[in-house]
Amino acid sequence: MKPTAPRRLAAPLLALLLGACGEGPFDIESGPFPRHLPEGMTVIPSPEDNPLTPEGIALGRWLFHSPRLSSNGQVSCATCHEPARAFADDAALTRRGVSGRPLARHAPALINLAWMDGLFWDGGAKNLESLSLAPLTHPDEMGNTQLPLMMARLEAQPEVVERFEATFGPGSLTLSNLLRSLAQFQRTLVSADSRYDQWRRGEPGAHLAPQEQRGLALVQRHCAPCHGTELFTDNAYHNNGLDPDEAFGEDEAESRGRGRVTQRPEDAGHYKTPTLRNVAVTAPYMHDGRFATLEEVLAHYRGGMVSSTTLDAAFLQDGQPPGLPLTPEDMADVLAFLQTLTDEQFLTEERLRAPQEP
Structure with missing residues (x-):
């Protein structure tokens, strides 16, 4: 990477984002999409079977910050990935999970994940759709060692069911849709305005x-x-x-x-x-x-x-x-x-x- 003279964007970012995320009059000021992308990037990439939608991003945002996903109802994704710290954690090996035991690795920052090839410190997750499975099921993180029990607990909460059906349609509270919506939100964790x-x-x-x-x-x-x-x-x-x-x-x-x-x-x-x-x-x-x-x-x-x-x-x-x-x-x-x-x-x-x- 050699020093490069600054230059202006060649096209309005909103049009570029809409080209990546589907059609619709989204409000760039208050909507779910970032205002800027890193230099040289023109779209937020997403797989064909999980395109970015305002509704999916909103559901993923709610789930990311909700302690309902943890076995004890007290830990959310944001517990160890704080927005003010660029979605990182200030402890070397955090004890903020359900068990209170220190994790084996430092909770990494979540930045520009849409362009990442391999996730976690060792690349153990290949894409954002599979990323959340590990923290959801880890006994020291969110503690859902039996996913059917987690889904049954969520299905018993009318608000959770209503939010999924408003996003994906009737009968849509599934593990697949939960992971898809979390992935959509995390694709919008774009940092490009320093x-x-x-x-x-x-x-x-x-x-x-x-x-x-x-x-x-x-x-x-x-x-x-x-x-x-x-x-x-x-x-x-x-x-x-x-x-x-x-x-x-x-x-x-x-x-x-x-x-x-x-x-x-x-x-x-x-x-x-x-x-x-x-x-x-x-x-x-x-x-x-x-x-x-x-x-x-x-x-x-x-x-x-x-x-x-x-x-x-x-x-x-x-x-x-x-x-x-x-x-x-x-x-x-x-x-x-x-x-x-x-x-x-x-x-x-x-x-x-x-x-x-x-």
């Missing part, structure tokens, strides 16, 4: 300070192998030098990362590249939340990386310890640029928060 985005679009008054532009250039130079697109993730899995080989575990151990899914030794210790968008508000960092600050993250890349047999080649230089050649001044510049990726509109957008109950 100061960086406004500068890229050439909006009046938008600018990056000299230090921020130096930081952008450093990110493009040193971080592009993993964060080199407008999504600021390559959608791939990497070992970024957190642990030695003996820490990767065996069989289905969570510590194997991508290797848990593929069962290939070369994938042990590999984890999904998180987006840098809103990274200033999504602490702590890494799959286990081991770093509390961005300063700690950069210090790791500068001189704290651990060698292992599956360490990504991007961090290896002949005769040198693994890492990135960053000076203290470089680190300050990178930190300044990362702040420009905070999308205040996304963090406060009413359409993404819990809906008002009637």
Whole structure:
């Protein structure tokens, strides 16, 4: 990703969104769709069997924020994915699930999921329609270890039945439709209105300070192998030098990362590249939340990386310890640029928060 002069959008975003999501006079100001897409994106992709609709998105939003989906009626998806934190969690390994026990991995931010290829830290879910099954059924998260019991509980609640039938028609309260509506809402978790985005679009008054532009250039130079697109993730899995080989575990151990899914030794210790968008508000960092600050993250890349047999080649230089050649001044510049990726509109957008109950 090379520095690019900002430019204006070539077409009204509303028309582009409607082309992706079906016909209809949707209100872009108060409706369910985002105002902007990342530079270079023209539609929000969705599968043919689950197109985006205002009704489906609204139902998914309600379900995402509703504790009715948990076995104890007290935990929602938003419990561990807070809108003000870019749908992340402030605990390294949260205890907010139904069991109160810490999870094995940090709850990731939910940003621009419509363009993600593989979900979760290890890519264990292939698409958004299957994503929610894991937290719904995990005994430490939402606790629905028997899905028929969850569906029976929901079917006994007239309001839930009414909401599904208003969206999908009579007799539509099914697990498939529940997952489809959650997927629709999560596809609209689009972050593309940070100061960086406004500068890229050439909006009046938008600018990056000299230090921020130096930081952008450093990110493009040193971080592009993993964060080199407008999504600021390559959608791939990497070992970024957190642990030695003996820490990767065996069989289905969570510590194997991508290797848990593929069962290939070369994938042990590999984890999904998180987006840098809103990274200033999504602490702590890494799959286990081991770093509390961005300063700690950069210090790791500068001189704290651990060698292992599956360490990504991007961090290896002949005769040198693994890492990135960053000076203290470089680190300050990178930190300044990362702040420009905070999308205040996304963090406060009413359409993404819990809906008002009637």
